[in-house]
Amino acid sequence: MARVLMVCGKGGVGKTTVAAATALTAARQGHRTLVMSFDLAHSLADSFDLDRELFNSARGAPRRVEDRLDVQEIDVQEDLGRHWGEIHEYTTLFMSTTGLSEVVAEEMAVFPGLEDIIALMYIKKYVDQRTYDVIVVDCPPTAEALRFVAVTSMLDWYVRKRLRTDKTLLKLTRPLAERISDTPLPSDAYLVALERLVESLRGVDEILLNPAVTSVRLVTNAEKMVVRETQRAFMYFNMYGMVTDKIVINRLLPEGEGYFAKWARTQAHYASEIRGFFEPVPVKGLPLFEDEVVGVERLAQLGKNLYGDEDPARSFVAERPYEFKKQDDEYTLSLRLPFVDKRDIQLSRDDEDLVIRIGTFKRYVMLPRSISRLETAGARMENGNLHIRFVKEAHP
Secondary structure, three states: OOOEEEEOOOOOHHHHHHHHHHHHHHHOOOEEEEEEEEOOOHHHHHOOOOOOOOOOOOOOOEEEOOOOOEEEEEHHHHHHHHHHHHHHHHHHHHHOEEEEEEEEHHHHHHOOOHHHHHHHHHHHHHHHHHOOOOOEEOOOOOOHHHHHHHHHHHHHHHHHHHHHHHHHHHHHHHHHHHHOOOOHHHHHHHHHHHHHHHOOOOOHHHHHOOOOOOEEEEEEOOHHHHHHHHHHHHHHHHOOOEEEEEEEEEOOOOOOOOOOOOHHHHHHHHHHHHHHHOOOOOOOEEEOOOOOOOOOHHHHHHHHHHHOOOOOOOOOOOOOOOEEEOOOOOEEEEEEEEOOOOOHEOOOEEOEEEEEEEEEEEEEEOOOOOHHOOOOEEEEEEEEEEEEEEOOOOOO
């Protein structure tokens, strides 16, 4: 099966460059490789210094860079019109009833998160069809990347809890609603298309949550604000069950005297902290190069610094960040959540779903059937691990 490498980090840390160098290194080691961007502000092609106009004319299709290496910058408008015309048509119509011009309504019809869904569909398609050996995903900044990994559980919840109910209610109330409201209701074709879109993502969780297939690689800088965000990202990826197998500290200054000497000492301090924070995840430092890293040869040099003779496609950490354990009639879900205080965690149950909320992020964990019948009996934090107990309901 293909390997999926998600390169993530705070905006401006150099994750696009690291993603491009990782893909180039994998391709030159013989892997059929795709590097994909689903950030609305694409810069992946610029990293390879491709000869193109200011705006991409590939219309979201993969583009060959060199032997065994393709680049894809997803075009949401193109894919929406190409595959999900009913959804785009209704959403545009709905937006236009609010007084927006047709052009603005068409732009507003690309609702937040749609680029995430389309990227996930491509990943599933390429993995299922064995199109590539390695898929490197150049993620948008951290918050959007976390939304990307959360979207499948949210969609699954929506289908199970809402979409089928909405379809039934619309069929019962459509004649009355159409007489008393000027707002267009979604057609049956729209609802079918929406359900088909969700169904096309079935199984993508198995790809993202399998450490033998998917790994997260976090890019950071040795600065306090960036390190803090990297800690949060690491914790949130653990929360969603994804394995982080490498931390990359980018743009480290050389030690010495002169104007940047204090910067170099500050970076050395934070680099040491980073290695302690994320142990046993391997941490690799990259120097600040003498010139900008643009074009295949400079990317190849960075890839050599990052991986040496190692295969970028290998898994550097294989242990899952969560697991279910059984002892007698009691089950425990153990979830690695470093850097988190128990007071920041909110837990609740929604039938067969366990709802975990930390800060602004929420995850629905669909419990196995054997556990969903049990009661949640409390939780405790121990050495950076959250342990949640499930027991049989006590009867008086």
